[in-house]
Amino acid sequence: MIYTRTPAELEKMRDAGKLLYEVLGQLKEMIRPGVTTLEIDREAERLIRKGGAIPSFKGYEGFPFTICASPDDQVVHGFANDKPLVEGQILSVDCGLILKGWQSDSAFTHPVGKISKEREKLIRVTEECFWIGAREAREGNRIGDIGYAIQKHAESHGYGVIRDLCGHGIGTEMHEDPSVPNYGRPGRGVRLREGMTIAIEPMIAMGDWGVYVEDDGWTIKTDDHSVCSHYEHTIAITKGDPEILSYPGFRFTEAKR
Numbered sequence: 001m002i003y004t005r006t007p008a009e010l011e012k013m014r015d016a017g018k019l020l021y022e023v024l025g026q027l028k029e030m031i032r033p034g035v036t037t038l039e040i041d042r043e044a045e046r047l048i049r050k051g052g053a054i055p056s057f058k059g060y061e062g063f064p065f066t067i068c069a070s071p072d073d074q075v076v077h078g079f080a081n082d083k084p085l086v087e088g089q090i091l092s093v094d095c096g097l098i099l100k101g102w103q104s105d106s107a108f109t110h111p112v113g114k115i116s117k118e119r120e121k122l123i124r125v126t127e128e129c130f131w132i133g134a135r136e137a138r139e140g141n142r143i144g145d146i147g148y149a150i151q152k153h154a155e156s157h158g159y160g161v162i163r164d165l166c167g168h169g170i171g172t173e174m175h176e177d178p179s180v181p182n183y184g185r186p187g188r189g190v191r192l193r194e195g196m197t198i199a200i201e202p203m204i205a206m207g208d209w210g211v212y213v214e215d216d217g218w219t220i221k222t223d224d225h226s227v228c229s230h231y232e233h234t235i236a237i238t239k240g241d242p243e244i245l246s247y248p249g250f251r252f253t254e255a256k257r
């Protein structure tokens with residue numbers, strides 16, 4: 001079932017997105033050498049509950065944390081732990097919350113201290129992939145247009161697009177239809193309609209796109225142990241550029257094309 005949201009429902013998703021944006025902004029500032037992902041996780045839960053919301057990841061199919069903390073070759077779903085972060089690493093933080101019954105889901109990748117030029121570029125290109133894909137997310141286009149745009153940009157830099165994990169519809173549930181792959185063919189897949197709400201989340205590896213699940217049953221790593229970057233927002237489809245619900249006030253400009 002693919003839903004379209006009423007203006008009143010979108011207003012609630014805007015509130016959830018705004019809170020998540022504020023929480024992630026504060027988490028970003030914590031990331032530096034010596035800090036542990038467990039400290040970041042605890043702060044995330046504190047901030048979400050302070051905002052009157054519930055962490056959506058904690059307890060989701062048994063996931064034990066508020067954030068997914070995935071450094072370096074971990075793609076997504078990494079467990080927070082008490083190991084201090086080390087200069088030169090990159091850390092992906094994925095987080096979601098439920099405010100008054102409505103979900104928001106967003107992720108970013110951030111340097112730990114000073115990082116190599118190659119890693120800086122991977123983070124930048126992954127964010128570009130999101131924006132390039134998001135611009136295709138408009139009424140009348142299809143899901144395949146989003147994935148095609150993301151894949152084309154990532155592969156033009158020689159990167160691998162993770163295929164085992166996808167973006168998704170989002171609303172009162174974190175994962176709803178349709179699935180939003182980061183690869184695809186233009187003009188294929190579900191047709192987008194105004195009011196649909198989806199999470200677009202490119203996961204881009206410096207090497208190949210193959211992945212495996214660690215023994216903990218959650219942590220996903222690249223097969224070749226190349227580093228991976230993740231960037232995600234919850235968006236609403238309109239007739240023009242999408243509204244970025246988890247990035248309040250954001251407006252597309254020529255620079256983001």
Ligand code: MG
Nearest residue numbers: 094105106107
């Ligand atoms: Mg997420």
Ligand code: MG
Nearest residue numbers: 105199201232
């Ligand atoms: Mg997601």
